[in-house]
Amino acid sequence: MFKSDPIVTLEEKIVRIERLFDAPIQLVWEVWTNPIHIGKWWGPKGFTNPTVEFDFKVGGSYRIIMRSPDGVDYPVKGQFLEITPFQSFVISDLVDEHPDEWVKEVQKMAGITGDREILNSKLRVLFEEVGEKTKVVLITEFANNQIRDGFANSGMKEGWSQSFEKLEENALPKSNQIFIEKKLNHPQQIVFKAFSDPLTISNWWGPTGFKTTTKTMDFKVGGRWVFTMDGPDGTIWPNTIEYKEIREYEYIEYQHGSGDKNKNDDFLVTINLLALDKNQTLVKMQMTFFDTNVRNAKLRIGAIEGGKQTLSRLSQYLEK
Template sequence: MFKSESILTLEENIVRIERLFDAPIQLVWEVWTNPLHISKWWGPKGFTNPTVEFDFKVGGSYRIVMRSPDGVDYPIIGKFLEITPFQSFVISDLVDEHPDEWVNEIQKLTGPIGNKELLNSKLRVLFEETDGKTKVILVTEFANNQIRDGFAKSGMKEGWSESFEKLDENALPKSNEIYIEKILNHPQELVFNAFADSESVGQWWGPNGFKTTTQSKDFRVGGKWIFNMLGPDGTNYPNVIEYKEIRQFDYMEYAHGSGNANKKDDFLVKIFLIVLEPNRTVIKMQMAFSDTNVRNAKLGIGAIEGGKETLSRLNLYLDKKANSL
């Protein structure tokens, strides 16, 4: 079993922590930038994240509330300063909402600082992939070396190491799987019916620029949906879905392939629809492929990006439908 340790080094005004993950960069990037994944792993062991707000764009804000095992909340807030997809992002890390008790404890390690704002920092997260493994490098820049040393003594390495272990265990998919998760601003039943309805599914299915045409659709266990997807470049992609399990209104499972028996390209898809609020539904798509190489090949042609675009088109379709009523 693959095992990697976190490495901490000190540079001028900087604490640098790095760790290697046994996963391609697309998967590691996803669990760092999707709030639904972040809530599964952020913070040391025993901590939960009741609030994860993540407006992942330059100038966007984030707010993560970590809750300790004894019920103390540690809000982390800031803004996204830079984003280079699949390479790095930079955030401000502000301690404005941290409890006074935490500030007092940190100052025991940093020494007197005079101004609480000096405890604010800037975090650069870098991603580097080699041979299917991804190194994540955290570069935290502090106001000065005094504060850097205080934070380093406060357990930064231990805290991040435990977070990384949770990321490995709770957020990264198995070696032959891909997970796609998104919140849709619509009731569970409407989301489910959008998958079931043969008349409307073609209006939203597929990544941006694709057109889906249904030949036949029998939405029942053992039934098949046979359709073509026309890409922006004019390439036609035959598709066949065979439904294995359907549970109204919260679960679907199906085999998805090209319909060509010689290609043996079927993969298994499980879709969970979870009620978050009356008009908000979490959709979780789990795709299992025959092996790691096939999974990685799908990642290489944009499986995660295409899946997220499809769900965004679904949300937009439901928006328009709701507005027309």
């Protein structure tokens, strides 16, 4: 089993932490930038994240409330200052809402006094491909070396180490799988109907710029959906879906491929529709391939982004 320990170094006003993950960069980037995934792993072991607000764009803000096992909240917030897709992002890290006791403890370790704002920092997260693995480097810049040392001595390495372990255990999929998850502001029954209606599914299915044409669709266990997807470059992609299991409003499972038995390109898809409230549904889509190499090839051609665009098109269609 792959295991990587974080490497921590102190530089001028900086704590640098780096760690290798046994997953392609597309997956690691996704679990760092999708608020649904962040809630699964952010914070030390035993901590939960009841609030994750993450407007991932330059100038957008974020706010994460970490709750300790004894019920104490540690809110962190800030703004996204820079974003370079699949390479890096930079955020401000503000401690405005942290408990007074925590502020006093860190100030004591740093040997400083004064307003809590001096504890604010800037975090740069770098992503680097290392074969099929991904190295993540955290560069946290503080106001001075005293504050740097105060944070370093307050369990910063241990906290991030435990977060990374949770990331691997709770957020990253298995080596032959891809997860795509998105919250839609629409009722569960309406979302299910959009997946099951042969008259309208072509209006939203597929990534941005693609056109879907349904030939036949029989939405039942054992039934098939045969369709083509026309790419922006004019390429026509034949598709065949065979439904394996359907539970009304909440679950769809199917085998997806080109329909050409000689290609052996089928993969299994499961879709869970979870009603978060009357007008909000969490779509959890999982794709399982017959080996890791096929999964990684799908990632390289944009499987995650394509899936997210498809669900965004679904949301836009339902809003109409």
